[in-house]
Amino acid sequence: MLSAKINSALKTLYCTKCGTIYDPSRVNTVCPKCGGVLYADYDVEYAKTLINCDLLRKRPRSLGLWRFMELLPVKEGRNIISLGEGATPLIKAKRLGEILGLKNLYIKDESLNPTGTFKARGLSVAISKALELGIKKVGMPTAGNAGAALAAYAARASIKAVIYTPKNTPKTMLTEITMYGAELRLVDGTIADAGRELSKVKDVEGIFDMSTMKEPYRLEGKKTMGYEIVEDLDWVTPDVIIYPTGGGTGLLGIWKGINELRVMGLLKEEKLPRMISVQSTGCAPIVKAFHEGKEYTEVWTNPKTIAPGIKVPKPYADYLILKVLRESKGTAIAVSDKEILDAIKELSKTEGILPCPEGASTLAALHKLLEQGLIDKDEIVVLVNTGSGLKYIDLISQYI
Numbered sequence: 001m002l003s004a005k006i007n008s009a010l011k012t013l014y015c016t017k018c019g020t021i022y023d024p025s026r027v028n029t030v031c032p033k034c035g036g037v038l039y040a041d042y043d044v045e046y047a048k049t050l051i052n053c054d055l056l057r058k059r060p061r062s063l064g065l066w067r068f069m070e071l072l073p074v075k076e077g078r079n080i081i082s083l084g085e086g087a088t089p090l091i092k093a094k095r096l097g098e099i100l101g102l103k104n105l106y107i108k109d110e111s112l113n114p115t116g117t118f119k120a121r122g123l124s125v126a127i128s129k130a131l132e133l134g135i136k137k138v139g140m141p142t143a144g145n146a147g148a149a150l151a152a153y154a155a156r157a158s159i160k161a162v163i164y165t166p167k168n169t170p171k172t173m174l175t176e177i178t179m180y181g182a183e184l185r186l187v188d189g190t191i192a193d194a195g196r197e198l199s200k201v202k203d204v205e206g207i208f209d210m211s212t213m214k215e216p217y218r219l220e221g222k223k224t225m226g227y228e229i230v231e232d233l234d235w236v237t238p239d240v241i242i243y244p245t246g247g248g249t250g251l252l253g254i255w256k257g258i259n260e261l262r263v264m265g266l267l268k269e270e271k272l273p274r275m276i277s278v279q280s281t282g283c284a285p286i287v288k289a290f291h292e293g294k295e296y297t298e299v300w301t302n303p304k305t306i307a308p309g310i311k312v313p314k315p316y317a318d319y320l321i322l323k324v325l326r327e328s329k330g331t332a333i334a335v336s337d338k339e340i341l342d343a344i345k346e347l348s349k350t351e352g353i354l355p356c357p358e359g360a361s362t363l364a365a366l367h368k369l370l371e372q373g374l375i376d377k378d379e380i381v382v383l384v385n386t387g388s389g390l391k392y393i394d395l396i397s398q399y400i
């Protein structure tokens with residue numbers, strides 16, 4: 001099914017700051033004029049002729065996120081680098097829902113992805129497109145999971161990968177990166193320092209920078225979470241989606257995906273979800289900027305949290321994240337490490353899902369939102385468990 005030419009409805013890339021249009025048949029990073037994040041734009045009328053709810057229903061789940069190939073950027077099936085990413089379950093959390101007094105609580109369980117996190121979605125699409133564009137060497141700064149996923153897909157695509165990561169990254173991810181044959185370069189400091197190190201060498205070494213939101217196609221992979229959530233709710237959007245926010249691709253992707261379904265007329269109701277960003281009290285630049293009414297974040301100094309995926313001192317796409325939270329009438333909320341650890345236990349014991357700390361933070365946030373009366377008991381609430389707790393077992397086991 002994926003071997004032939006794909007009717008991708010991708011039209012252009014546009015800058016989310018200055019609006020300049022770019023040609024997706026060339027290699028693109030961020031807007032060369034203003035540094036803005038580039039978004040992929042699809043021909044809606046053409047897409048409508050290619051894809052609809054019935055047709056999607058007939059496509060096997062085994063195609064994973066490539067079930068939505070017309071709404072993805074890859075043109076030739078032979079360029080698709082897939083390990084079975086996407087098509088994760090939306091699990092109704094009945095026991096946990098009863099405890100919390102919620103009738104429609106769901107967990108989008110991304111731990112079932114290759115490499116154990118949702119990062120696989122973005123990197124399957126980005127590496128496939130990189131292969132299509134003839135890119136031979138890629139690199140990124142990472143808190144671990146994105147690097148592991150990049151390394152896995154790059155291995156399969158026979159593309160060289162160089163990964164910059166903080167020294168204190170969990171051993172599991174460092175081992176994964178090495179096993180997949182990527183070059184691992186350890187850095188003192190945070191993911192921001194890792195990014196600076198990569199920037200210094202990328203031109204000299206001919207490395208294509210796959211940093212979060214500095215490359216247009218990781219987001220395209222992640223938007224399929226939005227497609228799947230809505231499809232599994234029979235083309236109705238949830239009322240609330242709670243997402244752990246680091247660089248913001250997951251949250252932005254879900255919002256982009258749901259809005260694409262909306263403009264294609266695939267939603268049963270016009271209603272859109274309230275998007276809720278969760279961060280750690282030890283690193284909460286988005287939460288701070290949101291509540292101060294700012295358009296951009298300030299760099300969070302001395303970030304500290306047990307959830308490495310959300311330890312991002314200044315997300316590159318901060319202005320987009322803040323816009324989505326406001327547009328969707330959502331909010332941003334910070335939780336402590338203690339609350340995260342309690343939530344790991346609670347989700348494991350009630351639903352049999354051992355979440356990563358980042359994923360557990362959404363449950364910790366849900367408790368607070370309920371206390372503050374910000375969610376009604378009949379509303380459809382989706383928590384996104386972004387990855388498997390098994391990747392953090394050394395860390396989690398210290399707190400038993």
Ligand SMILES: *Cc1c(COP(=O)(O)O)cnc(C)c1O
Binds near residue numbers: 356
């Ligand atoms: C990267 C990561 C996040 C944060 O995702 P963004 O899309 O960058 O905001 C959350 N959870 C896990 C497990 C991650 O690896």
Ligand SMILES: [Zn+2]
Binds near residue numbers: 015018019032033036
């Ligand atoms: Zn621009």
